[in-house]
Amino acid sequence: MRELIKKIAALLPGRAASGPRRLDLKELFHLFQAVLATNNQALSIITDLGEKLSGNYIFDTKYLQEAHRELTGAIEASLANFTLLTGGQYQIAPAFTRINSLISFMLTGQGETGAELILPLARLPWDRGREVGGKNFHLAELKNTLNLPIPDGFAITSRAFDEFIRHNHLQEAINFLGDSPAEGELAALRHTIQAGEPSPGLKEGIERALAELLLAPQGRKLRLAVRSSAEEEDDLFSFAGQFETVLNVPPTGEAVGAAYRTVLASLFSPGAVEYQRRLGYRPGTIKMPVGCLAMIEAAASGVMYTADPVSGDREQIIVNAAWGYGPSVVDGATDPDLYRIAKGEPPRLLAATCGQKRIMSVLDPALGIKNVATPEEQRARACLSQEQALTLAGWGQTIESYFKGPQDVEWSLDQEGQLHLLQARPLTVEGGERPADGPAPDGGCPLLMRDTGLVVRRGIAAGKAFVVRHPSDLDAFPKGAVLVAEHDSPQFVRVLPYVSAIITDIGALASHMASVCREFKIPTLVNTGQATSLIRHGQEITLECDDEGKSRVYDGLDPEVLARRKPSGAGMEELFEFRRKKYILRYISPLNLVNPLVEEFSPERCRTLHDVLRFLHEKSIQQIIDSARAPKAKGQVFQLTLTVPVVIRLVDLGGGVAAGTGPKIGQEQVASRPLAAIIKGLTTPGAWRTGQVAMSARDLLSGIARAQELTASGGVDNFAGISREYVNLGLRFGYHFNLIDSYCCERAANNHLYFRFVGGAADLVKRSRRLQMMELVLAEYGFMSKSKGDFLIARVSHLEQDELLRLLEMAGRLVAFTRQLDAELANEEDIGLYAKRFLAGDF
Amino acid sequence: MSHSVMIIDDEKIVGDMAKLSLEQDGYEVETFLGGEAALARLTEKKFDVVVTDLKMKGIDGLEVLRTVKRFYPETVVIMITAFAHLDVAIEALRDNVHDFFPKPVKIKELKQSIRKALGEG
Incomplete structure (x- = not known):
């Protein structure tokens, strides 16, 4: 890969000593098409992998390795074309290499893992998830990516676990366990672990991490929760309640070390071993990273589900709440308050039921936590205000959308009334199927x-x-x-x-x-x-x-x-080997880079190969849009005259104009399907705004100034680079500029429409009203948009050809309809009014 | 009485997935990670269906096929194989293999093939 990039770099403008010539538009367009073709090849492999790993096929490692090899090849080819197309201006190759090495590691077991024994959650990189276990990783994501309130803390890694086993010579005893070890054997192993010692390196690491935590405002009052975070915990399977959590741990190396050993030993409790066995783990094969978190002084705690796990209703959020700390709720010991909340922006409270809450969990002054009777006066009182319940629900929606599925979230309310999140993991939700014929009759037995x-x-x-x-x-x-x-x-x-x-x-x-x-x-x-x-x-x-x-x-x-x-x-998820193999899809299929108009659309945010492909696609589009605006575009040049007063200079990149035509053509000779659709919109009867517009001197002066500014920045009057499936059309009408760029072919994955509008003759307030009107219309058609002052960018992608042609025609109509419209938009009400008129075809 | 199926593949995931899906349809399934262990088991028990990988270390799928056919001519043998070895699998048709599938194997099709071989429709 590195060699390939070097080779390409030598071809880039300004890199080689002799300075290679700049690529012309036609060449760039071919590169653009090559990126699309290799991207599609890669996307087909990803789709195929998803299907083959869906549980409907029996597959083996050889298949996965072969598919991964092909996928890597396709993306490398795409990257090579992309680097030539964009002149090497984007640092996407390192992101690809990083993600791909994670996949290779999972397929072959070969590769590097981190050497750290301790990793602070606040500084945990996204690709180190496996080293800290599911629970720690999810918390770090809530804190670092979603900026949600999570207690400070650190993870003791799987590397530390290995070191603990080695340092205490435990491997032999673990290997000795059979598939179904007797309780006596397990008890002996737990005892040995409890009597073990962290290695000097681990001790030192824990002391250092504690010193950092003690600097936090809580200072001397700090108590810790030491929690299991086994490799697969809080993933497809929750391991809920299987391993120990030690609460109320003093922040000393000795106390944390003891709690750490207790958590490790719980890997070998009979229940946990049975659970592991059921999921295909031989006892002793799962590793146990651990989390150490600052404890919240909890006034109340509970659990939130972002879907109803029983009915399968995904539109509701359920919040359970009880006084004190969480164990009374998660151990099922108390009857908590229950809030049902409808999802939405903002979420809406549907029902609140006050539970009896006879039991509450409190800190034991010695160590740990204990259940006590809830004081009478507290029982009938709701633990959360409506506002607090809704705040939780809002966070729940954010977390669910980030992790792409219903979540089971633990939370606490502190003594000052602030909410904190302590855990998020996938929630098992039943299918939403309903019998058509209502409830079944009673059976025959009493x-x-x-x-x-x-x-x-x-x-x-x-x-x-x-x-x-x-x-x-x-x-x-x-x-x-x-x-x-x-x-x-x-x-x-x-x-x-x-x-x-x-x-x-x-x-x-x-x-x-x-x-x-x-x-x-x-x-x-x-x-x-x-x-x-x-x-x-x-x-x-x-x-x-x-x-x-x-x-x-x-x-x-x-x-x-x-x-x-x-x-x-x-x-199939219950099969260990299946889950392990399927895990690679996490670094392949999900799409995190969704909106190309935001700052986060960057190589650093790529976490999957799909993200890399998306980045390549969007930035290639951007490059071709920019290149097509360059005045010296090479290709066959035509002059196109429309039935509305517009003349466009056309550069045909291949198949954009009917064969055998002269240099001057009419709209019937346009063979470019996207351009033809835009023209159809531009020339829709009635859409083209004619007639004089009343304009103040202030409007006029402001418009002239803006037009000069824009022309100076490189705009060219009415120009289009086209092919049979592509258009890049720039239009200047008086004082404003329009750019429409679209690739429109039979393959939806290739298709996009980019729409840019800037300028205007009227003053800025009116110009901005026109943009708001356009944004309303474009949103109605499903565009993502961004605007500032008199500048608007909107885009859609991955649409079927027919749908895209419909949007291109609409874009043409919108351009025609909004000519000089700014001067007419006298007040704010006009924005919605004109948008409605346009949508209704009332021009 | 339910039919018995033997699955032989040197990769655990293949046996695990086949077993889980066939047991849901009421078959009794035993899985083996290689030809040796499978042939040893065949000396003790007759299976209605044997699903075997073609390329395995030691005793391979063709040898399994021939042995099964020698001792239990009525046992149905289905071959699964990497796509690259399809030609060998086709050869095996001459040795009375009932069906063959390139990997990844669509579970629905494997089930259909077994049902058909057993005259279950």
Whole structure:
């Protein structure tokens, strides 16, 4: 790649000693087309990869390596053409190399990883995510990219984990674990980890990071939350509640070291091992980075879902809130306040229910956290004001749109009333399908409960009830039984492979257990208030949580209800190898560079190969627009006269003018499809504004001055560079200039329309009104636009040819309609009025 | 009684994905990472369908095919292979392979092929 770039650099103007000649428009246009062609080739490979990795195909590593090789080749070819086209002015090659090396590393295991043991979240580069684990990475993104309020903190990396294992000679003991290790073996390993020592390098790193944290305003009052952030945690699977979190840790190296060991040891708790096994991990193969975050002194805490995980409704946000710290909510120990909020700008409160909140989590003065009874006077009081709930919802929308999917977000409200975010991870949401024929009739067995509690996961299941009174009861849990318990508990995970359904007396939609039940598709009903008193241990029961979120529990195994059961189907996502391979798509497919009109549209913001391709495409367009404006464009030159009073100098770059015509042509000889569409718009009967406009002396003077300014900056009167599929048209009407640039072919991925308007004869206020009117119209047609004073840029891309031709015709009409319109726009109301008239065809 | 399917491929992901999708349709599936282990298992149990990769270290797909056909002529053998080896796979047609698929294999088509071979419609 480097060699290739060097070779190209030698060809660039001003680089070689002899100074190669400048490329003319025709040559540049060919390069532009070559960029489009190679980009398309790359995009086809990306699409194919997405399809083959969708779970509908069986693939192997060889296929991925081959596809990646082809993709790399196509992008390198595109980059080579792009560098020639743009004269090497953009530093995009390093971004491509960085992203591509991440992909290669995942495919081959070859490549460099960072040597750091500690990485501060505030300075975490986006491409180091795997070294700090999912939870830490997401927090860093919230802080550094979305500027949301996250506590200060640092990550102890996967490299540090390796070093801890090595320093304490633990690898042998880990290797010794079989696929299903006995509890005794696991307990011994946990004990050894707890007795281990961080290496001197890690100790020093932790001390240094703590010293930095202690400089923060919280200073001496600082307490830390030491949290697991395992490699895949908070990713496709949440690992919710599987690993330890140690709260209220004093900011000393010794205390953090001890908490670190506790978190590491929790990798080998029976529940966590079972969860890992279920996801295809052999015990001991997952690495455990850890996060150390400054704790918020929480007045209230809770969880926000940016979709309803049960009904699948993605238009609603659900916020749970309880007094004190978070554990009472995520452990399902309390009955929290519940807010339902409709998404939108701004979000809107739909309903608020005050929970009983009998239990709250508080700091234990010694260490850690404890649950206590909530003081009576606080129970009936809502934890959040409406404004605070809506603020959270607004942030939730931002996070969801950034991570491109529903999120499960933990938050805290501090003693000063400020909100903070503590975690964001993907939320498992059920499909939104609805039965057409309404709720199903009751089954034949007698009903034990109807519509009590909260449905956490829909579905139908039956079996013998197994009432769990104590965690040790789980040791005897029989395969296929229905787990009935007083409270939710993440400890249930270790028996989940055998559980057909779960019913509890107390519990919340947002608990860790709820998350895991949704991931593993286990029908679950919580907060019934009476399950353990109504259901006997050993009693055969049937649970039905239907698509409407209603629930029924029957006494007995009900064949009618069971016949309604739909196969849940384990997803390919549960296969470890599948997830690992599919991970490469994260650095290939998503598109983060969306709007080319903003500053963030830069090589530094490219995080995927798709972003790189998008950058190449947009900047190539920009280059061709600029080059076509150069007065010495080479090509066959024509003079085009329209039926409205406009004459245009045409340079044909290939197929833009019908064959066999002389130097003077009429609009019927134009073979360029995009130019023909614009002309059709320009000459739409009635659209062309004629007649004298009343203009003040001030308007006129201001217009002349602006026109001189613009002409001096290189504008050329009525010029177009065209091909059969391309147009770059510059028009000057009196005191304003229009530029329309469009590539319009049968392939939507190639297509764009760029529209620029500047100047005018009237004073700046009126000129700006005209632009506002145009922006209203263009927004109606789906353009992205940016304007300042009397300058407007708008663009659309990736449209089908027919749709683009429709927009080009509209653009032609708009140019015709807005000639001299500025002087007519006497007041602000006229802006909307004229936009409506234009859209209605009332010229 | 449900039909039994043996999957042989030296890459784990192939067996895992095939097993997960075929089990959803009620097949009993066993997976093997190479020809040796698979042939050893075949001495103990007859399978209705064998889906095997063509190119594998040691005993390859063609050898698996010949052995299966010698001992269990009625067992259906389906070959999967990298696109580059399609010509060899076509050769294998002469040795009574029921069907072959280039990788990546569309799961729906593999299932259809198995159903057809077993006379399930």
